Structure formats: structure tokens, C-alpha cells
Amino acid sequence: MAGVKDFGLSDKGVTRLAYTDLDFAAQAWLLEQVKDLNLTVTEDAVGNTFLRRPGIDNSLPPIAMGSHLDTVIQAGAYDGIVGVVGALEALYMLRDEKLTAPVEIIIFKAEESSRFGYATMGSKLMTGSATPEQLSQGTKKNDKSFVEVLRENGYNPDNYAEAIKKPGYYKCFLEIHIEQGKVLDETGEQIGIVHNIAAPTRFKIIVDGMADHSGATPMGFRKDALVAGAKLILAVQKAAEEEASKGTVATVGVVDVEPSSINVVPGKVTLWVDLRGVDNASIAKALDKIQHAMANVVDSDKVIVSQEMLTADKPVALSDDLAYEFAKICEEMGVKYRHMNSGAGHDAMHMVKLAPTSMLFIPCKEGISHNPAEYAKLEDICVGVEVLAKMVKKIAQ
Amino acid sequence: MAGVKDFGLSDKGVTRLAYTDLDFAAQAWLLEQVKDLNLTVTEDAVGNTFLRRPGIDNSLPPIAMGSHLDTVIQAGAYDGIVGVVGALEALYMLRDEKLTAPVEIIIFKAEESSRFGYATMGSKLMTGSATPEQLSQGTKKNDKSFVEVLRENGYNPDNYAEAIKKPGYYKCFLEIHIEQGKVLDETGEQIGIVHNIAAPTRFKIIVDGMADHSGATPMGFRKDALVAGAKLILAVQKAAEEEASKGTVATVGVVDVEPSSINVVPGKVTLWVDLRGVDNASIAKALDKIQHAMANVVDSDKVIVSQEMLTADKPVALSDDLAYEFAKICEEMGVKYRHMNSGAGHDAMHMVKLAPTSMLFIPCKEGISHNPAEYAKLEDICVGVEVLAKMVKKIAQ
Structure with missing residues (x-):
């Protein structure tokens, strides 16, 4: 029909x-x-x-x-x-x-x-x-x-x-x-x-690393934005899992990689995050944990991480x-x-x-x-x- | 000039x-x-x-x-x-x-x-x-x-x-x-x-999960292909780091997410991997570790993972x-x-x-x-x- x-x-x-x-x-x-x-x-x-x-x-x-x-x-x-x-x-x-x-x-x-x-x-x-x-x-x-x-x-x-x-x-x-x-x-x-x-709280996490040749750059010399990004994807998941009993959920639905080439270490990665719940305190707690993880990868992965708020509805x-x-x-x-x-x-x-x-x-x-x-x-x-x-x-x- | x-x-x-x-x-x-x-x-x-x-x-x-x-x-x-x-x-x-x-x-x-x-x-x-x-x-x-x-x-x-x-x-x-x-x-x-x-060994890792609404799907009910993919990005990094003394390197340079929407749990993720070295045994060892990680996320994340070889030069x-x-x-x-x-x-x-x-x-x-x-x-x-x-x-x- x-x-x-x-x-x-x-x-x-x-x-x-x-x-x-x-x-x-x-x-x-x-x-x-x-x-x-x-x-x-x-x-x-x-x-x-x-x-x-x-x-x-x-x-x-x-x-x-x-x-x-x-x-x-x-x-x-x-x-x-x-x-x-x-x-x-x-x-x-x-x-x-x-x-x-x-x-x-x-x-x-x-x-x-x-x-x-x-x-x-x-x-x-x-x-x-x-x-x-x-x-x-x-x-x-x-x-x-x-x-x-x-x-x-x-x-x-x-x-x-x-x-x-x-x-x-x-x-x-x-x-x-x-x-x-x-x-x-x-x-x-x-x-x-x-x-x-x-209501969704939505934001972008932007990871700035260093684009380098994937064959000629030893592991120890890299600032791989995607490796840092992967840690943050898991941190978003963990933050929501810890708040699951309050009905809070979080998702990374979009990943933009630059330059997106199989032979280049990713220089920049943008993650689009969607965080939701009916409990304001729980949402705030999850967001806090995600931001804590962002600070951690700055130290561990020598990248620059910034956040851009898209919506923060109640x-x-x-x-x-x-x-x-x-x-x-x-x-x-x-x-x-x-x-x-x-x-x-x-x-x-x-x-x-x-x-x-x-x-x-x-x-x-x-x-x-x-x-x-x-x-x-x-x-x-x-x-x-x-x-x-x-x-x-x-x-x- | x-x-x-x-x-x-x-x-x-x-x-x-x-x-x-x-x-x-x-x-x-x-x-x-x-x-x-x-x-x-x-x-x-x-x-x-x-x-x-x-x-x-x-x-x-x-x-x-x-x-x-x-x-x-x-x-x-x-x-x-x-x-x-x-x-x-x-x-x-x-x-x-x-x-x-x-x-x-x-x-x-x-x-x-x-x-x-x-x-x-x-x-x-x-x-x-x-x-x-x-x-x-x-x-x-x-x-x-x-x-x-x-x-x-x-x-x-x-x-x-x-x-x-x-x-x-x-x-x-x-x-x-x-x-x-x-x-x-x-x-x-x-x-x-x-x-x-x-010489590069290049392959795609394809993770099949389940696309779901990002707001209405509790954390415990998800098969998030990107969360599994993030674990594999880190596994590729770790495998190469452990073989770094042999000059082996590995990179995930491209990530395709489907459907790639901020309000949908990713249903499918494709990672493009580039693995290289001058030591055949070391390359094989890194590849083996990556494949081991692929088997692990099948268990832990309830996703289906497959691999598609692109090149495997010596x-x-x-x-x-x-x-x-x-x-x-x-x-x-x-x-x-x-x-x-x-x-x-x-x-x-x-x-x-x-x-x-x-x-x-x-x-x-x-x-x-x-x-x-x-x-x-x-x-x-x-x-x-x-x-x-x-x-x-x-x-x-």
C-alpha cells in the first residue's frame, strides 16, 4: 500500500x-x-x-x-x-x-x-x-x-x-x-x-593531535587524535553506564576524522555526543565524568581537547x-x-x-x-x- | 615561486x-x-x-x-x-x-x-x-x-x-x-x-551492531558498534606499541560510522587499518593480537566482527x-x-x-x-x- x-x-x-x-x-x-x-x-x-x-x-x-x-x-x-x-x-x-x-x-x-x-x-x-x-x-x-x-x-x-x-x-x-x-x-x-x-544535552568533543605519515612515524612519536578519541568514546559509555540506574544514557553517534586517509595518522577527530535523562543531577554527574576523561587524555595522549555545547535542554x-x-x-x-x-x-x-x-x-x-x-x-x-x-x-x- | x-x-x-x-x-x-x-x-x-x-x-x-x-x-x-x-x-x-x-x-x-x-x-x-x-x-x-x-x-x-x-x-x-x-x-x-x-598490511575491520534510538535505548540493551570499534582502535595501538622495538607501527586512519547521526546508536562501524614493519614475524604477531581483540569484543559487546584484507605486502x-x-x-x-x-x-x-x-x-x-x-x-x-x-x-x- x-x-x-x-x-x-x-x-x-x-x-x-x-x-x-x-x-x-x-x-x-x-x-x-x-x-x-x-x-x-x-x-x-x-x-x-x-x-x-x-x-x-x-x-x-x-x-x-x-x-x-x-x-x-x-x-x-x-x-x-x-x-x-x-x-x-x-x-x-x-x-x-x-x-x-x-x-x-x-x-x-x-x-x-x-x-x-x-x-x-x-x-x-x-x-x-x-x-x-x-x-x-x-x-x-x-x-x-x-x-x-x-x-x-x-x-x-x-x-x-x-x-x-x-x-x-x-x-x-x-x-x-x-x-x-x-x-x-x-x-x-x-x-x-x-x-x-x-531532554538531550548535546555537544561536540574536538581532539587536536598531529597528522603524520602512518608508515614512517614510530608509535612513540605520535599524537594520534583517533586513539585519544577512542578513549573518550569509551569514557562516554562508562559515564552513562555508571548512571544507568537513574535512566541516564549517552551516545557518540558521529565521528569525523581528519584527514581520513588510511596512510595518515589522524590529526583531528570530532565526536558528537548525545547525553540524556530525566534526572538533572545524574546528567550533570555523567557530564562531569566525561569532562574529567577529556582532561585525562590531554595528559596521556599529548593532544588538545575542546568541547562545544550544542544544546543543553532540561x-x-x-x-x-x-x-x-x-x-x-x-x-x-x-x-x-x-x-x-x-x-x-x-x-x-x-x-x-x-x-x-x-x-x-x-x-x-x-x-x-x-x-x-x-x-x-x-x-x-x-x-x-x-x-x-x-x-x-x-x-x- | x-x-x-x-x-x-x-x-x-x-x-x-x-x-x-x-x-x-x-x-x-x-x-x-x-x-x-x-x-x-x-x-x-x-x-x-x-x-x-x-x-x-x-x-x-x-x-x-x-x-x-x-x-x-x-x-x-x-x-x-x-x-x-x-x-x-x-x-x-x-x-x-x-x-x-x-x-x-x-x-x-x-x-x-x-x-x-x-x-x-x-x-x-x-x-x-x-x-x-x-x-x-x-x-x-x-x-x-x-x-x-x-x-x-x-x-x-x-x-x-x-x-x-x-x-x-x-x-x-x-x-x-x-x-x-x-x-x-x-x-x-x-x-x-x-x-x-x-611494506603495509592493510585491512578493514567491520563491526556490526544494532542501530537504535539514542534516547530511548537503555545502556544495557545496546549493541553499539562504535563502542566496540573504540576498543579495537585501542587494541590496534597497543599491538603496535608492544612491537615498537622491532620497528612495527599500526594506524587506524579512517572510521566509517553508519548511520552517522547524533541521535542514533551506531549500527555499523568500519575501521581501516594500516600495519607495517620490516620484520615479518613482528608484523604477524601484531596482526594476531589485533585479531584476538576482535574475538574479544564479539563476546563483550555482542557485536559481529569481520575482517577484509586489502593488501599484505612483504x-x-x-x-x-x-x-x-x-x-x-x-x-x-x-x-x-x-x-x-x-x-x-x-x-x-x-x-x-x-x-x-x-x-x-x-x-x-x-x-x-x-x-x-x-x-x-x-x-x-x-x-x-x-x-x-x-x-x-x-x-x-
Whole structure:
């Protein structure tokens, strides 16, 4: 069956990076499929898209739902997409209902950090949490910056402030998403109700050594940036392992080696680190241990090590009121659910600035995500959509 | 002053990869500068170039000199170039001499492995030591293969055998080259006479783990290919350090991470390893230790590790007769010299198949090479060229 997943699909999964032609084409295709919903489509100054269903009283703040259509490199077909398609499906379920408040589906741009080094860019911009200029700092070697890409696609980055929405603009924000973890898959519960979102602290570690001929430079004379870098990769792993009981995790996902030649001792290495948790003290402790290791390799490996902060977000608490409302709906429906936290970041964590916000998790197989093997059962997604639709109906009446 | 170095020069040094437009342009420019030598220029089926000065008896096998014009990424201005320009300079010194034998300067193609993953490709092809097909196995992600590049530049890879020269074709082969090590710079000797060339054993280590969401995958549930890869980078370093007294060295120069995204646990990592020495037993011992470490991470990190051999050359002995002839010339000139080995590989190591071969090393500052800071004193190069010219005259008379 045709789907959003077809845009960027290869034998290595789905790759549909933000603001690429594939990203725009996927959205255009999806909007074409739901024309019969007669939604009013608007776009803000940075590319976030809004699909509005009018209410009886359009002076009321709209109930918002939504998620994103962009993916990481070599992704699956569910992350983000379930939240957009699920929200549309909820509108189909509510088609014959008379709702007092308007409802709006938001398709956030660039939720994944795979292209620009920053996550949840669309919701950051919409909530005034960052400027396009700030989101251009993490540009990878040989890549275009976010500001350049905005211009290239007909958006004027100077007008970014026009995209900022004020607190109270929405009545609430509701996001449905696959868990991207193993908890629901293992416990057999069909719904996760999210109370806190772990936020990523992201930084680059830059190791400067000395590029030398790999054959003619004796071991004792080297300043190998990659050997020092390898020690730091293991230090990041160890720091997170020691904080694992607090739910803290850390990952080196990208390694840039210069000059990257088999016959040259690496002269410079950049590690991209992602550190997360729901416990601020634990995150700080892990960061401290990593920085301690950075100081150690300066001594042991005669290299220069520096750090460049990309983001240092705080864990975010969602609305307990909405969470207990969701729980009530699940109970009425006889659906097994669980109160839980989110290890992954989501657009919802910025939307708390605008309105009470809540999230529903759908189980995904073995917790696999950001991987072509990502999978969620259609029946689980349908249950989530039904819970979502009931919630919208309840609030919008 | 204009020079070969200008082709590919930026603020990050010289980058003139083999078979690029820059590579061809540098050679064309150089040939233009030496037109007054009236050399006959020919090219073989794979792009090696031959500059011939006729002798009195052209039925005699020519005396060959030469080196290469291609560079690594972010290189200096001396590696290879000194051997080509030095040989031309020697011909200027011998301009008024009547020489019985013809003399030929060879400009070898693709001595550096930076583009195709294999070194000394031109001399390998010329001596029948490899086929274009074999030299296309190491193609890096997103790069064109060697066979494709040959075709693109008007060479027919199917005709590669036409480039192969037979043993006895040359009288001898002489190469002058910067040392790319620190020995001569530290001892103050002006000439190194090379007896053995360490040969690289090169292989890829491929680590297959599991790509997962970096936020939602607890530490204990990961199969992080990069964490396992970091352990192997350190194991390669340790194996070489333990064999350092035998002159063995090992380097991981390239790391490919998939999918290479800050919010995804690395699913696959490829390490490109270069292992070298002049002692076969020591090289084998280091390789054994690396393979032992590969088996260990399979257990400890729950990843799959495989190895792919790229080259496994044996150390090569050059001509002792020519070496002692060089020593005699140095003594006659009052030049301080040293008998030594080469840690780096050179085209000379394949030319031993065709003719007695010898190499001269010129000191280079702090042993720095494959780096923009590479530097050799003009006076040292001139001494080397004079020794070379005297040798050619002696043999060609």
C-alpha cells in the first residue's frame, strides 16, 4: 500500500531528511490523500504546517495534535509519521461530531537532528526557543547551514519571529508517538501515558593531535587524535553506564576524522555526543565524568581537547491533568496502559510553553527505532488513535 | 615561486589526489617547464608517464629514475614531487655529458592510497603485481572505483596488461624521496641510503551492531558498534606499541560510522587499518593480537566482527650493490650519510621486480610528512640530486 514511507525508501530503510525535496513531496502527497477532510492548510514562516478543522465557535483556542514527517538516516516508517497520520485518522473518526472548538493538526518541520545537528527545530522556532541563526551552528562538514536551506526553500530566515506563537494560543497539545523503547513491548500494555520527557544535552568533543605519515612515524612519536578519541568514546559509555540506574544514557553517534586517509595518522577527530535523562543531577554527574576523561587524555595522549555545547535542554514535565484524563479514557475502553517517561525528545517538550501538553506512546517491536526494522502493530496504533479521538471530543465539546 | 605545489593548494595544505584534473594539470605544467630538455614523452595504458633522454646506444636498457606527483589529502609539497623534480634536475646537471645508455624518468600514477585505498598503484600495475579490477576492491563509500576512474580519463582498464614491463627492461631504478621520518633530521646526516622497505598490511575491520534510538535505548540493551570499534582502535595501538622495538607501527586512519547521526546508536562501524614493519614475524604477531581483540569484543559487546584484507605486502630488500655505490659517491663528495630502512612504502618496492633498485632519503623537518607542515631544505635536496646525477653518469657511461 502506498504511504508516506515510500518517500525516501531504499533497501536501507527510509531516509527523508528535513527540508529535502522528499520531505516536501511526502507532505504534499499526504495532504492530497486527506482532501476530503476539507482542512484549511497554512504554513508559518519557517515551514511548519497547520491543518485546521473549524469549530462552532472559532474564537476559541484550537485543540492541537501533531508530530513530524522527517526521518533520521536509514529510518523506519513509524517515528513521527504515526503522530501525523494518527491525528488525521482521529479527525476522520470525529467527522460527524459537532465540536465547539476548532482542531488543528501541526506538522512540525525538522524534528530529527540528522540533517542540522539540532532536534525539534520546528517546535523550537514556533515556541521562540531558538532562532534560525542559533540552529545553524551545528552544521556538519560540507553541509549547507539551516539558514541557507531555509532561503533555498523560499523561507526568509529574517522573518522567523512571525512563526512564534504565544502561550494560550492553543487549548492544549496532544501527540501520539511510538515508544522507541522496549517497555510496552515487554509488559504487553497497549498505551503509555507520558509524564516527563528526557531532554538531550548535546555537544561536540574536538581532539587536536598531529597528522603524520602512518608508515614512517614510530608509535612513540605520535599524537594520534583517533586513539585519544577512542578513549573518550569509551569514557562516554562508562559515564552513562555508571548512571544507568537513574535512566541516564549517552551516545557518540558521529565521528569525523581528519584527514581520513588510511596512510595518515589522524590529526583531528570530532565526536558528537548525545547525553540524556530525566534526572538533572545524574546528567550533570555523567557530564562531569566525561569532562574529567577529556582532561585525562590531554595528559596521556599529548593532544588538545575542546568541547562545544550544542544544546543543553532540561527534562520537561507534561500535564498531569491531561495524563489522568487519558488514563480515564483507557479505563473506560478497557485498554491496558502505563504511566511512564520518555527517553526520546519530542516536539511536545517545547509545546508545554504554549499549552497544557500530553503524549501517548504506542508499543514498538523490541523497542527498535531509528532503524529500518522499526515496527508498530496497526491494532495498537488504532487503539491509540481512538483514545486520542475520544480526548479531542471531550475537550472540544 | 610557481611550482607543482600550486595545483591543489589551499589553507589546509596541498590536496592533489591521483587521476584528478589537478593531478593531470600539475604534470602537464611540469612538462611544459622542462621542454628544453627535449625528452620524449610517452604514457602507458594506465597513465604512468615516461620521459626519455636518448643515449648513444639506444639498444641498451635505460637507467630509470622517478617518483610520483599525486598527494594525500591535506599534504605538503615534497612527498613524491622531490623525486620527479630531482630526477629532472639531475638531467639538467648531465645535459652536456655524453651518456652511452638512455635515461628514463618515470612519473608513477597513484602512489598514495588516499583516493582508492591502495598505494603504489602505478608501479604495481607496471610490474604486473595487481590488476585494475583488484585495485577497485577498496573503493570508499560514495566514491568511484578505480576501474571507473580509468575509463573516465580515457584509459581502457581491459588493456592494463600492455602497461606491464618485463624484468631486465631497465638497467636499474633509482628513487630520491624525503625520509618522512625523524632520523636524518635528528642525526644531522644529509643522505639516507635505503636497504629495506617496510611494506603495509592493510585491512578493514567491520563491526556490526544494532542501530537504535539514542534516547530511548537503555545502556544495557545496546549493541553499539562504535563502542566496540573504540576498543579495537585501542587494541590496534597497543599491538603496535608492544612491537615498537622491532620497528612495527599500526594506524587506524579512517572510521566509517553508519548511520552517522547524533541521535542514533551506531549500527555499523568500519575501521581501516594500516600495519607495517620490516620484520615479518613482528608484523604477524601484531596482526594476531589485533585479531584476538576482535574475538574479544564479539563476546563483550555482542557485536559481529569481520575482517577484509586489502593488501599484505612483504618487506622488500633493495640492491646492496647500488647502496654501496651510493655510499662511495657520498664519501667522494664528503657528504654525511646513513644506511637505513624505510618505514613508508614507495614505488621502488615494486620496481625491484624489474631491475636492481636503490633509494636515497633527504632529511625532512621533524619527520613531518602527509601534513601541510612537511618541509625539506633546498640545500639537502640539491645534495641528493648531485649524488643521484653522479650515479646515473657512472652507470650510463
